[in-house]
Amino acid sequence: MSDHDVIVIGAGLAGLTAAWRLVQEGVDAVVLEARDRVGGRTLNHHLDDGQVVEAGGQFIGPTQDRILRLAGELGVETFLANTVGESVYVRNGRSRRYRGDIPPDLGALPAIGIATTRLNRMSAQVPVHAPWTASRAGKWDSMTLESWLRSSTPGSGAVDLINIFLGSAFGGAARDSSLLFALWYIATFGNETHPGTLERGIGVARGAQESRFVGGSQELSLRLAARLGDRVRLSTPVDSVRQQTGRVIVGSGTDTVSADAVVVAVPPVLASRIDWEPGLPVQQQGVLQRLPFGALMKCEAIYPEPFWREDGLNGSATFRNGSAICSMFDNTPPSGSPGILMGFLGGPNWHTWSARPARERRGAVLRSFASALGTRALRPTTYFEQDWTSEQWTLGGPTSVAAPGVTTAYGGWHGKRFGRVHWAGAELSPYWNGFMDGAVRSGEQVAKDIVGDN
């Protein structure tokens, strides 16, 4: 049994950041990772020519200071996502070009305007560190975001367009989320000095989809792991955490490791499955049962060139009704070739398509691409999918969403220190919750907490 100061469970961005910040402070930390790779919900897909494209979390933007600082330290550069040219809005198969972040749906614009203004105003009343203390938390946690949208805006435009965003952001829809959770989520689209706004979350230019990492987002985890060296142990799924007087023993199969403290940096649904001794506080067990992952698949098609650029298009499209995907982006590497399109198949679209034959789904996705960019999109050289729900060590994506009743009843227990057990993960950040930046923030915070304890 090896013995350390701190054991970090999970080598995603949160866990690796926590371990690295601890090691920088002279703490003896090890990271136990179930997979044979690091990076958690970030994953680089390797192209034939040696370049990579992102198959998991990928976008970054302004106010995401922590991940940008970390990237700077690690020498990972960023580049602007392609915004040259026009986006396309496809509704019931009919396409229309536009600029900016709001689709040109004249019927829906008033509803979207009302929803945006009111959601921003309400979210400003939600304390990011403790959303359950908002003065109207009880009321806002009694209903779904969809109920609120339907009662507050005319028609179905606001629900439909918000659902396009949530298809990728939640892997779900407005009915899956408590209004309070959604308002909190918006409030986290910022940092200590810039309060969150819906626009910053959904936006490309000046928004959360503004930039990408050169070499793919997994590069951050790969470089952190390289610096941590043999402190990172792959293929070591943790199945038990036993707290004893003075120590904590972490078990993986027949191996055990002991430490003064543990950082659990795996998603809520996986944390709940560890065998805890003593058992987790019942309220903590309760909250882990109540943060299911969304359902999300990324579908990517590779073409010799980004042919849409010569048509004045930026490769972004938004689909309302009648499409297999909810939104798409130009995922071409910074070299400009090959051309890559990435479609989010999440939430309701995932439910429609995930159980169908792969060939049929591919066809539907490519027809969606073609409805926005023309028939050349139907003939990629390669096509691949990444279904995050089928990843044994993630079980969904991109983040965990709280239904009504959960935040007010259990929120205060999520991430609460339990003896020698500390918590990290994208779901635990008061800024950019559920995003890569949130993962980094949570990792830095837990390292600070642990070092502060000593």
Place this chain on the structure above:
Amino acid sequence: MSDHDVIVIGAGLAGLTAAWRLVQEGVDAVVLEARDRVGGRTLNHHLDDGQVVEAGGQFIGPTQDRILRLAGELGVETFLANTVGESVYVRNGRSRRYRGDIPPDLGALPAIGIATTRLNRMSAQVPVHAPWTASRAGKWDSMTLESWLRSSTPGSGAVDLINIFLGSAFGGAARDSSLLFALWYIATFGNETHPGTLERGIGVARGAQESRFVGGSQELSLRLAARLGDRVRLSTPVDSVRQQTGRVIVGSGTDTVSADAVVVAVPPVLASRIDWEPGLPVQQQGVLQRLPFGALMKCEAIYPEPFWREDGLNGSATFRNGSAICSMFDNTPPSGSPGILMGFLGGPNWHTWSARPARERRGAVLRSFASALGTRALRPTTYFEQDWTSEQWTLGGPTSVAAPGVTTAYGGWHGKRFGRVHWAGAELSPYWNGFMDGAVRSGEQVAKDIVGDN
């Protein structure tokens, strides 16, 4: 490695019923149970004089034919819950006597009348075998039951009184449930010939709280286990299910058992934690992540005699606001002595009280009892609590509740056969879902399915 026709995982009412019906058909079945006891969510608490009182599920009533038939076969008798005398309604500490199932809250009566009529009418449109096919399923699954109650009834009376019922029925509140799930739940308060009604679910006389089992509800499981003999293996928590060509291998620690088929008869949240190979279909993994247990504790006080009976009271009380418990019942054994009061501390009440010191909670519960029955209730000879959330092999109670969006997106996958894996449990019954009768029904159904396959 022992080898059988069928392995049943879980020796609760569903699993034991399934095994027993299979054995009756000549099938070689074994039951693997994690606990050192059988009965799952039913549990007899032993009194000093050798009698028992129920610490888990306990009530039965009309149309619960399957559990009544099983009890008859096993020689377990029933007796009427005490309905002699008046019930008490306590609001903000002030008590008032009443008869029947509807508390005498004059301000809330119109709202309750409207809610009952409309909920019954809507639930009649929900097919019990496939609630997601209801013609208005999409709309009803977009909102919480609370949202619907607030938009459909005046004041807060309907929400408050429905929440008293759901505190024990869901271990939750109207905001935790999808309207569609709640309508389906009501639709299941019946059988093949008597459609479900809200009144039958909440009622004592002619309702689901009408009767109890002599010797306690766990007696059914104890007698089933006695008949199954060494086919039931206790203290055998299952951690893996591996399907191979022609066989399925179930692992518990280093032991393995093989069979032609497996019946998983543990609650959804526990089923999701088994190590599956091949992995569960992603949709099935998704639904198991989305059926969290409610939060419920039973608090029982024992007195020399049921003193309230001489005051013309039946020991039942309903509490609106300002009480630690939501409802209470006379839990005296059929012999008539000692006198026992049982209070449900569930949902919002559980959140308020579960983390407080046991002594303080006991005081609050006894003050609730006393507010209904007088100060003699403050001085029991014994007091005990059963918190179902702290049971490692249950993790909550009394049943699993679906939030908005879950039933329409995932409902069709819940309980769907997966190769050699079949499913049973109270959560899988189209009648009395979540009740003991539902558990028995699901066990009988799965046995029938398996025998029919051969």
